[in-house]
Amino acid sequence: MTVNWAGVPEVWRGRFLAALAFAFAICGSSAAAENGLPKSMRESGTPQWRSLLHYTPQRNWMNDLNGLVYYRGIYHLFYQYNPEGNVWGNMSWGHATSRNLIDWTEQPVALAANRSEEVFSGSVVVDSHNTSGLGTAAVPPLVALYTSVYKTGSGHEPGGQAQSLAYSTDEDKTWRRYAHNPVLTLNPESSHFRDPKVSWYARGGYWLMCAVVADVHVVKLYRSSNLIDWTFLSDFTLPDIPHHGALWEIPDLVSLPLDGNPAKEKWVMIVNVNPWSIAGGSGAMYFVGRFDGTRFVPDEVAPAGSDASRWQWLDHGADYYAAGTFSNVPDRKTVAIGWMGNWDYANDVPTSPWRGAMALPRELALETVAGRPQLVFVPTESYASLVGRSPTTRIAQVGLESSTQALPAVTRGVVQNIELTIEPGGAHRAGLVVRGSADGTTGTRIFYDSEAQTLTIDRSHAGETSFSPAYSPQHIVNLPLHDGRLHLRVVVDRASVEVFAEHGQAVITDLILPALEDDRISLFAESGGATFRDIAVSDLSLAH
Incomplete structure (x- = not known):
């Protein structure tokens, strides 16, 4: 075996200092605080499992991704968050920001649960032309579509779910709920109608939403000119779905050039499923196909009753769920991120004072592999720079x-x-x-x-x-x-x-x-x- 020893003394010095600092953190030493270590490294609990490359909140429970958006040089990551404890509950939107998708800064809770509703998953878009009328041409609003889960006394059936709107006109510092929520509901109301993902469909000149009726495995597509009034387009579902009892959640519909050729545009429908994933429990599957502005039609699907290995998955591990893509990313790049957890055991993971982490952001591309269009995934350029x-x-x-x-x-x-x-x-x-x-x-x-x-x-x-x-x-x-x-x-x-x-x-x-x-x-x-x-x-x- 031959080893390139160039730079070894520097590595050893750095590693020694890093290990020494970490040891102080584990012991709760005041000297560690004086040396300027991050607060997360000076906490009680389990700092040995606090991710360095992957976002975790300082404390409390975190799960699914929400509101992924890039705006004026900053990536915004919203997520399901419990401000009151380290287990699922009191669902609100936590918030973190980054300039490079690696170093994240936790922000105050963006949308908090209140007496009327909990705030489930959704998305955020930049309303650049103020189509909603909620901002101005000079100060376009950021618009969030999220799922309201109603409580007793809200005027809705307890547990009922509908799509609501909130907006920010100060670059994400504060959020206001729309006065006439909800903006989209089913009749009769459903307790499984959720997870609106909104994007701009340039070819049609309208906003496109996909949401799910989770328990019957349906992705519902809608259109809007103003993000407030929504018109039904179509349903995407599959006959004889092999995973009865699972939920379809967190849908996303994105277009990608096949093999880098813009003339060969394909559409990818991401559907997160729980349970029944390739690794058991929670997972993220996808379909490649066509979208004509009204309907999404997959090119091919596995035969009814097929094993999970016959379907296409974003990840083959146990801990990649609620995957979605950032909106408004420069250079038309498609960047995805997922929750690094699995509902089979998420509430039992023995970390404290936080529970939950995000996977490494990944850039998506669509390539022909073994004669079939397939997603490929690589860490972002920021990560490659860190390695370099x-x-x-x-x-x-x-x-x-x-x-x-x-x-x-x-x-x-x-x-x-x-x-x-x-x-x-x-x-x-x-x-x-x-x-x-x-x-x-x-x-x-x-x-x-x-x-x-x-x-x-x-x-x-x-x-x-x-x-x-x-x-x-x-x-x-x-x-x-x-x-x-x-x-x-x-x-x-x-x-x-x-x-x-x-x-x-x-x-x-x-x-x-x-x-x-x-x-x-x-x-x-x-x-x-x-x-x-x-x-x-x-x-x-x-x-x-």
Whole structure:
């Protein structure tokens, strides 16, 4: 094995200081506060699982994404939030902002639950031409469409759901509810009519909304000229849906050029489902098809009764749900983000004083893979820039024959970007272990099975796993090799692993809860020989 040792002293100095500071934080030392560490690193609770790259609120419960919008140089992230506690309830819109989709600043609650309603999921658009009349031409409003969930005494059936509007004319600092809410309801009212996602349909010159009737697996499409008055267009549903008992939630409809060719526009309908996902519990599926301004028609769907593996998924891990896209992003880029959680065990995840995290934002593209249009996912340019300026250890090649080999101590870390190419060769399985313990009993295994042609994350020994019997151990995606090789990018944070395979053709996202000292990387080959090439391990904690 050959190692590029350039820059190693700097890495060691940085890592030593970072580890020392973190140790002070864990101990609650006043010296840590004086050294200017973030408040989140000086809290009681479980700071060892507080993500560095992934947004978490300072405290309390967070789940689904809401109101994703870019406005005047700032990305706005709204989300389902409980201002009163660390479990689901009192649903309101939390709010965070970022200039680069990595460093987030928590803002005050944007839309709070009140005596009449809780505030469920929705979206935000920039009403640039003041079509709503709620701002002015000089000061266009930001308009939020959200789901009202009514309480007793509201004048609506308790638990009934309808779509309401709020707006801001001071660049997102304050929000006012529209005086004549709701702006859209069903007759009779439904307790499952929710999650409005609004976008501008330029070809038709109108606002387009997709919302769901979650319990009957219907995405309803509407149009409006002013964001207030809505006209029904069509329903998207599927006959003989194989996942009876699941809910369809958080829909999104976006257009993308196929293989980068604007003349080959396709439409992608994202539907989040719970339960019945590819990894069990919550997940995000999608359909590729056509939209004519009225109806969305998928090009193909799996036959009725098909296994979940026959459908198309944004992520094959257990912890990627409520995925949606940002509106108004420059250069027509499509950037998605998801909640890094699963309803099978979300209320049991043992973090405090917060519970819930967001996955890494991803840029979406549509490419032809094996003759079929398929979404591919890559981290954003901001993330690539972070990796580029981080201390990196490079190893040209490692060959193993039915054995395991630890990488050098300089590669140890808890917040990392790991890139490598695996040539499984004659090995039955070949892969790596991240966040491994010194004795080798703990770690998250990421491996390719040559016989099954699958990529797997195995978190059965990833640290704390006993908090819920629904915390599933393995998540798998079918993935044939290209020229006998597999390229992986592994994003490791304090409480998660995201694996981007074959330049984003498949992603697996999983929560893990290892001990702070579990920071080792090793490679392994089982029942044969394998080669690992172009290994690059970047310590993201130092450049962040």
